Amino acid sequence: MTPHQLHHxxxxxxxxxxxxxxxxxASEEISSEEEQFILNFQKLIQDFEAGSENVxxxxxxxxxxxxxxxxxLAHLMARDLLWYFGGKCLHNxxxxxxxxxxxxxxxxxxxxxxGEEFDYLNKRAHLFGLN
Incomplete structure (x- = not known):
């Protein structure tokens, strides 16, 4: 896995x-739709780790x-993920x-x-005015 992929x-x-x-x-009881959402989230992470071609x-x-x-809850997700996955995500x-x-x-x-090392997080922080 590349450093860029690891960041994401x-x-x-x-x-x-x-x-x-x-x-x-975080509730003790969640709906089946919410449970499926979390299961899908876990699967996406597992597929990403496994290098799935469908990720x-x-x-x-x-x-x-x-x-x-x-x-x-959208603010809990790094904006980088919208860019990384692209497509429909870019509408946000x-x-x-x-x-x-x-x-x-x-x-x-x-x-x-x-062939130079690229410090993604530092460059990102600088470009977005976060440091």
Whole structure:
């Protein structure tokens, strides 16, 4: 797994841990729909770890579903996941944010072409004004 993929796997795991601590998932009894959502979240993480070829399509569909089903919890999911899975997920991002992620990808590709190490989190923080 590349460092870039590892960052996004960690973003997924953090989102999962955040989701299961919130209502309705933290309740003792949850609906079958909510239980299936959590099971799908776990499967996405497992498939990502296993390098499944379907992870991008499944991830796009899952993230899109999460934003539609649980919009009040959407802030618990790193915006990077929207960009990473792309497609329908991009509808949840303003153009200015998409532009920043494009720049971040270009910087990463440039570093990879030169054989240089790329500090994704530091570059991301700098580009988004987080440091």
């Amino acid at each position: 796997l960690n973003f997924l795991k953090i989102a999962y841990n955040n989701f299961i601590k919130q209502a309705p998932f 991008y399509n499944d991830g796009e569909n899952f993230i899109d579903q999460a934003f539609k089903m649980y919009p009040r 991002m303003p153009d200015s944010e998409i532009d920043k992620f494009q720049i971040l990808d270009e910087l990463r590709f440039e570093a990879e072409e030169k």
